[in-house]
């Protein structure tokens with residue numbers, strides 16, 4: 001039966017202890033054994049997130065006139081993002097609650113832009129197969145057709161995307177990087193296609209938008225993927241991932257106000273007065289905005305470079321380690337995500353063994369493999385991970401050998 005609201009209140013100390021205890025069986029992300037869902041940039045950043053969130057927790061980003069503080073913080077955060085992503089003169093953006101929100105708003109904007117240019121009938125979007133399912137979620141809400149196109153060497157196949165696009169295509173997209181493999185699609189080629197055909201190109205930099213610029217500053221050769229590519233119309237970039245901000249914070253950017261204008265909701269046809277909102281949310285948690293502002297100012301370019309150096313070092317170490325154990329790393333990951341596979345062992349079983357040792361990581365399915373999304377903190381536990389995956393491999397092999405013997409003797 002569902003829990004009923006208690007008749008009597010309970011004191012906070014008791015509740016707090018109960019809540020902390022309720023997390024006993026959660027993944028041990030503070031120990032670095034989680035490489036999905038959580039981005040751990042260390043206790044200092046965590047403390048800034050928490051305090052800055054609490055400072056503006058009750059304030060509401062819905063009311064910029066009431067809270068000019070939040071308005072200014074959002075504008076600055078958007079400015080930080082645009083400056084990192086080569087936003088040209090006149091480029092604009094907003095904060096949203098997350099990547100799904102940013103992508104949904106970009107699609108809504110692209111659709112309404114297309115309608116303003118005369119689109120009739122069912123709109124469609126054309127995506128590489130590796131694009132995030134957030135596009136499909138938004139498409140279901142807006143009755144947009146999704147065309148997923150097979151990959152070429154695990155990357156967006158630009159020619160195939162061009163072939164799948166037609167007069168009702170409101171958007172084509174590439175990822176920087178995609179979630180399943182952590183690889184950056186050929187955005188420059190997609191940009192040329194978009195320009196040649198007059199298509200709206202969205203770059204999903206949800207997971208890489210606040211990583212790639214710093215990894216590049218640290219010396220990596222990362223091809224242009226943002227507004228530096230002239231054909232890019234919009235970009236999504238999540239602050240609550242590699243921006244190391246508190247959850248509930250992302251950004252969506254547009255090349256110009258003329259494009260963003262199609263995102264804004266501005267209606268007054270009810271007895272409550274005029275309502276103008278840039279994104280889907282009505283009430284907007286002030287804490288998500290203030291925490292993002294604080295973390296970005298706390299780290300600055302130098303701080304981010306240090307954190308992303310640690311992420312890169314962790315990835316390179318783990319990449320080399322799993323290769324040495326006989327895995328094949330998919331493509332050439334450049335950021336903090338990687339996927340690796342092998343045919344001679346059941347990777348799902350290896351995942352299960354790692355779970356027994358307290359690891360919670362992700363998986364890829366095409367091909368079946370293991371998947372990691374690394375935080376700065378993982379540099380400290382990379383050796384433990386490699387030792388544990390070597391152990392897990394041994395266990396899975398022993399198990400498989402045991403099963404074979406049993407099969408023979410039965």
Ligand SMILES: *Cc1c(COP(=O)(O)O)cnc(C)c1O
Pocket residue numbers: 097098099100101103132134175177178179204205206207238250
């Ligand atoms: C995480 C992610 C999203 C979705 O973001 P949420 O914040 O989880 O809604 C979209 N695209 C990519 C590439 C992602 O990694």
